Amino acid sequence: MTATKGLEGIVATTSSISSIIDGVLTYRGINIDDLAENATFEEVIYLLWYGKLPTHSELAQLIKDLNQYAPIPSQIIDQIKLYPKDTNSMAALRSAVSSLALYDAEANDMTPEANLRKAIKLQAQIPTIIAAFARIREGKEPIAPKSDATSVAQNFLYMLIGKEPDKVAIEALDKALVLHADHELNASTFAARVTVATLSDIYSGVTSAIGALKGPLHGGANEAVMAMLEEVGSFENVESYINTKLENKEKIMGFGHRVYKNGDPRAKHLQKMSHELGKITGNMNWYNMSIKIEEMVTGQKGLKPNVDFYSASVYTSLEIPRDLFTPIFAISRTSGWTAHILEQYENNRLIRPRAEYTGLSNQKYIPIENR
Numbered sequence: 001m002t003a004t005k006g007l008e009g010i011v012a013t014t015s016s017i018s019s020i021i022d023g024v025l026t027y028r029g030i031n032i033d034d035l036a037e038n039a040t041f042e043e044v045i046y047l048l049w050y051g052k053l054p055t056h057s058e059l060a061q062l063i064k065d066l067n068q069y070a071p072i073p074s075q076i077i078d079q080i081k082l083y084p085k086d087t088n089s090m091a092a093l094r095s096a097v098s099s100l101a102l103y104d105a106e107a108n109d110m111t112p113e114a115n116l117r118k119a120i121k122l123q124a125q126i127p128t129i130i131a132a133f134a135r136i137r138e139g140k141e142p143i144a145p146k147s148d149a150t151s152v153a154q155n156f157l158y159m160l161i162g163k164e165p166d167k168v169a170i171e172a173l174d175k176a177l178v179l180h181a182d183h184e185l186n187a188s189t190f191a192a193r194v195t196v197a198t199l200s201d202i203y204s205g206v207t208s209a210i211g212a213l214k215g216p217l218h219g220g221a222n223e224a225v226m227a228m229l230e231e232v233g234s235f236e237n238v239e240s241y242i243n244t245k246l247e248n249k250e251k252i253m254g255f256g257h258r259v260y261k262n263g264d265p266r267a268k269h270l271q272k273m274s275h276e277l278g279k280i281t282g283n284m285n286w287y288n289m290s291i292k293i294e295e296m297v298t299g300q301k302g303l304k305p306n307v308d309f310y311s312a313s314v315y316t317s318l319e320i321p322r323d324l325f326t327p328i329f330a331i332s333r334t335s336g337w338t339a340h341i342l343e344q345y346e347n348n349r350l351i352r353p354r355a356e357y358t359g360l361s362n363q364k365y366i367p368i369e370n371r
């Protein structure tokens with residue numbers, strides 16, 4: 001038995017939700033480029049859950065359901081008010097999502113209907129939790145979700161800023177949500193599938209996934225990219241900063257990928273958005289620095305930007321606080337996580353691989369007084 005470090009190249013499940021074949025990403029067989037240009041996030045949610053694009057009435061019903069379930073229990077708001085003000089935003093989200101199960105009477109109902117309903121609830125309530133957390137830590141009261149929102153992006157921005165968001169911001173966030181929605185067997189989705197393959201509940205699966213997404217090698221990289229851009233500070237500093245990092249063999253966040261070796265197809269869309277939003281806000285600094293970093297890292301290391309690289313400057317142009325970047329990734333990926341959880345339940349088998357043992361052998365128990 002020989003282990004493959006990081007399970008690289010191991011095919012661990014079958015799935016019909018998203019594919020990465022020869023560097024091309026599809027959701028249910030539809031190219032991500034097509035979806036990025038044409039689909040809304042709600043259409044993508046429907047596509048991931050039901051395996052087909054919605055009709056007008058199916059889409060309207062989904063949006064209605066998302067609005068209906070968007071309010072969170074008052075106990076969750078009370079709980080968030082008790083979190084220390086400097087709580088890590090992903091830790092806050094992880095705790096609050098775990099607690100949602102306590103106030104859902106059907107949390108442990110494993111029927112397919114209840115599980116699908118819980119997927120809708122999670123998709124609806126996660127944005128509300130994040131916006132409430134962001135306001136409460138600033139000493140502000142949370143804003144209740146709109147009951148007639150037209151999109152998750154609109155409702156989230158409304159709850160975050162407390163007024164009607166502008167159209168450009170809604171459209172940009174919506175496209176970012178489309179781009180992050182699913183990605184085959186990434187670490188957080190795998191964590192979700194492992195959890196529910198024990199026949200544990202969907203809240204446990206999504207809580208596991210949030211914990212996995214938090215790390216800087218996965219979703220946490222978008223915040224790390226922005227921290228890097230802020231540390232670099234100006235275009236003039238890019239060259240020496242990146243050269244020093246590369247000489248010290250340090251990783252540049254937002255570059256490299258386990259599966260894509262010739263570039264992440266999502267990055268070009270986010271790059272374009274970063275450029276457009278930079279022009280609209282009149283601040284091209286983050287974009288220009290990002291382009292220069294890309295030139296250097298690709299030139300010297302052959303590494304291409306992944307989805308997290310340009311999303312950092314996109315969210316900053318939308319005036320979203322840095323530590324909400326990974327929670328926003330979670331808003332989007334909840335659609336993919338829950339689709340995978342439902343798929344896992346449909347054809348379940350416990351996920352339990354083996355480990356190659358590299359420890360001592362033939363040891364004897366030594367009584368404590370002789371150690």
Ligand SMILES: CC(=O)SCCNC(=O)CCNC(=O)[C@H](O)C(C)(C)COP(=O)(O)OP(=O)(O)OC[C@H]1O[C@@H](n2cnc3c(N)ncnc32)[C@H](O)[C@@H]1OP(=O)(O)O
Nearest residue numbers: 216217218219221250251252253254255256257258306308
């Ligand atoms: C949504 C997402 O999760 S996208 C990924 C987000 N994560 C990041 O952006 C963090 C930075 N990138 C990385 O750490 C990696 O590229 C990962 C985690 C994404 C992929 O990791 P792996 O497939 O395990 O690749 P691994 O870390 O082994 O890297 C292979 C080689 O490329 C180098 N490398 C990989 N990524 C980077 C990077 N961002 N900067 C510098 N060097 C890198 C490694 O140092 C290693 O070099 P070596 O062979 O000389 O030791």
Ligand SMILES: O=C([O-])CC(=O)C(=O)O
Nearest residue numbers: 182183185186187258307
């Ligand atoms: O697939 C991965 O390993 C990471 C990634 O890009 C994602 O989850 O979007």
